Amino acid sequence: MSTETLVFNPDPGLYVLLLSLESPSLIRVGALGEYFLTAGLYAYIGSAKGPGGLRARLKRHLRPGKEKKIHWHIDYLLQHTSVQTIFYTRDLSQSECKWASAVTRLGTCFPPRFGASDCSCPGHLIQIVDVEVNRLYSLLTASGWERIFI
Numbered sequence: 242m243s244t245e246t247l248v249f250n251p252d253p254g255l256y257v258l259l260l261s262l263e264s265p266s267l268i269r270v271g272a273l274g275e276y277f278l279t280a281g282l283y284a285y286i287g288s289a290k291g292p293g294g295l296r297a298r299l300k301r302h303l304r305p306g307k308e309k310k311i312h313w314h315i316d317y318l319l320q321h322t323s324v325q326t327i328f329y330t331r332d333l334s335q336s337e338c339k340w341a342s343a344v345t346r347l348g349t350c351f352p353p354r355f356g357a358s359d360c361s362c363p364g365h366l367i368q369i370v371d372v373e374v375n376r377l378y379s380l381l382t383a384s385g386w387e388r389i390f391i
């Protein structure tokens with residue numbers, strides 16, 4: 242699917258990016274330092290509460306890395322990975338940190354403190370082994386999250 246055809250909601254919300262890393266990579270993540278990431282799937286949990294809501298944030302995440310300034314930890318990772326699936330919800334009754342904690346139960350939080358500069362979470366990036374991906378889908382869709390395959 243072309244990202245041009247994706248219609249995103251302009252409301253504020255939460256999102257999960259399911260990212261695919263093709264090959265093991267040494268990745269610099271800003272002030273966190275360099276981390277060796279194994280190939281596979283990673284889930285990143287974030288929130289879009291600023292102007293333009295989910296639409297602005299998700300379109301930014303899908304734009305190729307060289308077209309934008311590095312701002313968040315996720316920007317470093319997006320230079321090495323492809324977005325496979327996006328989940329989003331407009332339900333803000335639970336924080337992105339609560340969801341990060343829930344998703345961590347399906348995988349391994351790594352690197353520590355990734356995407357968690359403004360909170361006290363272990364981190365907002367979770368490596369998910371392939372067999373757990375269906376549990377991720379179930380967890381989110383059972384709570385009313387929408388899913389977009391990229």
Ligand SMILES: [Zn+2]
Pocket residue numbers: 337338341357360361362364365
């Ligand atoms: Zn957090």
